[in-house]
Amino acid sequence: MSQARTSVARPSSSLQPFRLAEGGIVDRSRVLLYSFDGAPLQGHLGDTLASALLASGVRLTGRSFKYHRPRGILSAGSEEPSALVELRRGDRREANTRATVAELYDGLVAQSQNRWPSLRYDAMAINQVFAPLFVAGFYYKTFMWPAALWERLYEPAIRRAAGLGRAAGGPDPDHYEKLTAFADVLVIGGGASGLAAALAAARAGERVILCDEQAHPGGRAIDDGRMVGGRPALDGVLETLAELSSDPRVRILPRTTVFGVYDGRTYGAVERVADHVAVPPADVPRQRLWRIIAKRAVLAAGATERGIIFADNDRPGVMLAGAVRSYIHRYGVLPGRRAVVFTNNDDGMTTARALATAGGHVVAVVDARSVSAASAATAPAPPPEGEHLLGAVVVRALGGTEVSGALVRLASGEERTIACDLIAVSGGWSPNLHLSTHLGGKPAWDDAIAAFRPGEALPPGMTAVGRAAGVFAAADRPYAITPMWQVPPAAAKGWRKPKAFVDLQHDVTDEDIQLAAREGFDHAEHLKRYTTLGMATDQGRTSALPGIAVLSAHTGRSLPETGLTTARPPYTPVSIGALAGTARGAHFRPVRRPPTYAWARQCGASFVETGLWLRAAYFPEPGDRDWYTAARREVEAVRTAVGISDVSTLGKIDVRGRDAAAFLDRIYCNTMSSLAIGRVRYGVMLREDGIVLDDGTAARFSDGHFVVTTTTANAARVMQHLEVCHQTLWPALDVTLASVTDHWAQIAIAGPRARDLLARVVDRPFDIANTAFLYMAAAEVGVCGGTPARLFRVSFSGELGFELAVPARFGQALMERLLVVGADLGVRPYGAEALGILRIEKGHVAGAELNGTTTAADLGLGGLMSRKKEYIGRLLAERPGLVAADRQVLVGLRPADRSARIRSGAHLVARNAKADAASDIGYVTSAAQSPTLGHAIALALMARGRERHGEIVRAVSPLTGEDVEVEVTSPVFYDPEGARLRG
């Protein structure tokens, strides 16, 4: 095996001094202009921002979280902890974007984060002076006195320092989508192993989805630029991709990260559809969420390299050795000209050779292994030039904003400074096992690779292959490692001792870990939470293992015993937009439109959300002062002439079968079996705990056919209740249930002229005379010359009232027809506001009273509760707490001073009581200005309310600054005898 496509360190242009003349999968003919911190730069198609910056010689990319230390590019992939930038501007600004995965596009704008005033001169670097104070957990120990200063002084100061980048300036202008896909095999990762797995599955005729998080699948086959069978590995990758792409049962998703494993072989993946262009074209989503349901999954996610901890190991120019190869082979960029390679395993040697072949100068290979360990491995020979220092370590990186040298301690103990601009570090590779643990599996320690690999219990259907499985050794190239986690620090102690970083993003040092352990936080999970190790955007991909290695060295517990902390989704951070898809703004939830919606919109109605429904609230007319002017007009129409309203949103359930009546008897607390055919009865359903579930009507059309109505809010819940009761409690009852809410448009016709209006549309010979079609009657009729309809004589408003139902497609036409034919009767449409006022005037309960804590008796409906049969809720309704004498029951209120208003939500106290908890005797559930009575009215729940009719109490609302005297009354304000209904 030898290096492919040898390149020479000849700058391809003076603007990209570190760009190799050849090699990589970048397209040198395509020059892309971009800017970093305002400086204009250029790169090529196929670059990431990181590779382009390196090509241009830019290494300082940001400042660290706590100490504001200069930071550069550590890796070449999604594990990057350090090179985070703000990408794009304004509403498209993306904070904390890893430069190593941000694909370059023409016009890209990036800015460094967490620095002031500039990246090179960051005033906040002063924090480093106080570093000895800012140790792990320091804030738990101070800022306690005086307590009042926390919110005013300390916390604002801490918060100013919080975070790295800034969120976007405004609403996200791009859009997203979600979809569901099914596969026989999901291959996670498109490296050599993943491609091989996909190919095998495809050839076996299986449906395959292959996801790779990078723009170009190939994984290390590309990064390592190796030759396979005398040909560049890339050629093999391209051939495999070509074969896979030609198979219609295979879907290849580049730029797609599988981020989580969920129950039921469900995988979450996010595809970055258009992040590689400046702005997604119209209708192209920025990203899409894939829910993938796969019978099998192959985890071929490769491995992540980690560094070795030494002093000032965070200097820009300290880079993972494998990343150095990626920059050379994938992007055609030489990350440094004079390199020191520091390794504890064979893989470092591969990097040294790659550097040398690409024209870099490898000054020294610092091999931490002893002579014997290193020679025992059949490692590739170190490059000819430069020194191979066995048993040596890099003690410290030298330089300020960039590496300028390495302090090396030789096997002899002698320390030597070697000038260099790049320190390539390999501390070994850790399999990307995260997805294997999302359902609770535990990783297993593998001494041979000095890392954890996926354990025994993988998620159902998942297997791991290749480097993700911890298989690093190809037949011709074993992988030998002698663990070395941390270089023993120089003895120097004191106020400004150099720092050795474990977690670059959270500025967690080896000493922080030791301190935490001293303070008792010596379990990996405690340690993580106390120091924030591994809690940054990279989730410790490169730092977790070195971190627990430091801990294990401190506690003397072995690494497998110390263990990793729990990995959680997402594998890499996922934008919230992708998880939300199209659901935002007006599309947050679907809209449910009543049959007359379009007509009401034309009328200029104002709408109100009720669940997902949009109902007409009121119908304004020119000159109206406010909504109440319109609502009052509508109420008056109902009280004096006739009003019509679309009440189709009420739930309607068709109940049929031989046992329909018996079934309803068990559902309602009152009896339905005694209902005569052609009649309607009001009914109340209880929950199993005896509290009211819902109220409505049941109409009987034949022996075995009822139509039940529910409140709008509870329609789905009641339908479910009926289904569940039937299917689990009484499956043998012959009952079938069908929701017909959407089938019927139902229009309420109410008012003294309601019958006159109705007579004009109901087909002869049906007789709607008072004597023929009684209050609470129901019938199937025809309207407007043959349209089938159901007619109910019911009233929510307290007036003579009907509800007329026609198939939904005719709802709008019926509404319009009624308005036309009833014009001379003074007919008006009325909306939900008027409906609300009418029902309060009449003392009918609604959502505010059916609030899930009231019994039928509380609402004055106790008389309905049958004593002669069993029904749901009967037994538990008898519990002492539900029948106590001091329960709050429904009353009416009117202001003592009739000009005063009553606030819904006000509490009730006795006339002379203080407005405090001890005096609280109830609260106002619904309130309205009654146009009919000319003053405010309200319904309330009040302790011993039925004994208090006539009493004066106060409705107090300290929240809104109101306190009014009210008289307790019956809840029925209007026509208590019900004469009008029956007229």
Next chain:
Amino acid sequence: MRIPCPHCGERSLEEFTYLGPANPARAVPEAGRSALPAAGLDEAVTSTYLRDNLPGWVTGIWYHALGCRSVLLVERHATTHEIAGARLARARGVAPVARTGIGDA
């Protein structure tokens, strides 16, 4: 999570509504009998409010609300969320236990 509805086949979680355990205390009364245990209040309190709620295999009542609207009895492991099978609560002849059809889970 995916539930193998005996009618619809395997479907994802969001189509279903969980309604509580089908533990013995909430046993499905025989056809035609009342919803209420004859023993009275104590038993009603127990069956309505008290739960075993132990880890391990549980039989839950699920409603396929956004599907065929069947009520199902689903055997599921409360800790691993593994699903052994589901059958229609309303026994239709011989209630088949639907398996996921893809092996162990």
Next chain:
Amino acid sequence: MADANEPLRPATAWQDALEIGDFTATPIEGRTTLLLAVGPASERDVRRVLADRLGLDLPQQCRAVTSAGVTLASIGPGKWLAIADAVEAVPSARRLADVLAGTLADLPASLVDVSDGYAALRLSGEATRDVLMRLVPVDVDRAAFSDGAVAATHMEHVGVILIRTDAADGFELLAPRSFAVSLAGSIETAARTVAASRRFAG
């Protein structure tokens, strides 16, 4: 004053047909849909009677069969939709209902007119499966969802019924009428996205 007896004009559930790229959605208005519910004990009898007297096939679970101009689609245990496309809506609903009711008169089966409960849409074109991936969480691949397959599932948490009407990417979608306009918007968005994404991917 308008003639009160002039027949009411039906409103459409959807707006216009939609044609975007390789995807077409065509509203089907005015059809008759009945919900047929059959108790478990009488399923065999009902099947036989329907076959003998009307030449109708009562399909197995999750299947739809069209015979004698009527489609029967299984949507739940013991539940089928009987669908007849018709020109004059109302009489035909009556007719189908009458015929079925007459046929099943002595059997414990119930029929409910739900014609206006469902709004139906015919989906066709090569992009249909891509559009559906974005809208319903069921596998509509031909191998998993063949000609005549029925799924009661959801779109944006709204219960819908999807039927594959032909092997060449033809589907019918039945959605609650009150949601039709809203869901049509989602369908349009999905179709636009599919078309634009295809162009973008080149």
Next chain:
Amino acid sequence: MQRYSIVSLVREALRGHVGWRPAWRQAEPKPEYDYVVVGGGGHGLATAYYLASRYGKARIAVVEKGLIGSGNVGRNTTIVRSNYLLPGNIPFYELSMKLWEGLEADLNYNAMVSQRGVLNLYHSDAQRDAYIRRGNAMLMHGVDATLLDADAVRRKLPFLDIDNARFPIKGGLLQRRGGTVRHDAVAWGYARAADQRGVDIIERCEVTGIRREAGRVTGIETARGFIAARNVGLACAGNSSRVAALADLRLPIESYALQAFVSEALKPFIDCVVTFGAGHFYISQSDKGGLVFGGDLDTYNSYAQRGNLPVIEDVAECGMALMPRLGRVRLLRHWGGIMDMTMDGSPIIDRTPVEGLWLNAGWCYGGFKATPASGLVFAHLMATAAPHEAARAYRLDRFATGHAIDEKGMGPHPQLH
């Protein structure tokens, strides 16, 4: 006793921080205690602390099956508030709020109690009325509450999608004294303070049995042997049913997973806690910069500390509906915790039919805010055998008697509370 202060911090800084001692000892179980608290979460640790500090008790141990703080106290969205509706609840949560306000001084530990305000948004007249009722109940109990209209909400949080939304925001109920507390620090702070008062904190010691004689507790079996005790207090959050079953008790509880979410750290821009009223979503920003948010529970019973995609998607959808600038903010991590949901959504702090066995359970998704008060009233109950006056309503038998404390009115459907 090692005190924490800026002085001790500087002193230690000058000598390389070598002098810090463990925040709490790794105690070995003794054969016998007077009081054993089962569960090293916030409630258990607080109970032990108050038993020692306020009730002068000694010979106290907390036994924890894993690590202290590894349960819900370490995985919640850190919201504290006392904006309750019902008289059974308000005084209790307000007691907790007052204890939070004095916590740092009490414990000598900075748990970063941050009274940045909790704002509940409303989107309809009915919701407004319900909040008015609630706000009035709060004020009448001496708890602060302010009603904001849409303009006031806009001024406070200009980045909310106020008008354009599917459910426009019409206003909100604000509790200014509500806010957040650094969750882990609550566990550590109580542990350290309890330890300093002689409480043994015994980690990795799962309780596997509850020994009884003649209807009375005599001790517990644990992974580390038998521990004798005359008083055993259960504070096992999501595991209450399992542990109570060891004493043959069945509880009105079912366990569910609630998920929580954190974004990448951002420069601060959300300076209070906001809850959406047209879906399940609440959000705040941690002092480290991460947006911490959550939504509805995964609505099936579970003992897995994780949830599934539907809720994750729902939470993201609500987030985008409320704050459309979140689109490009990235979710960093999501996890779950197991909560014991009761049949009315309210907790249980009571004696049990077994003498000497005390129960503190049923905290649903709101027990973090309750931590100090729960510890205090449970310590009171265990020390005096009488309920604390702020927790009288939290009886175990309230379902039998029909005295449910049902804030949401959902009835015996634990997943709906």
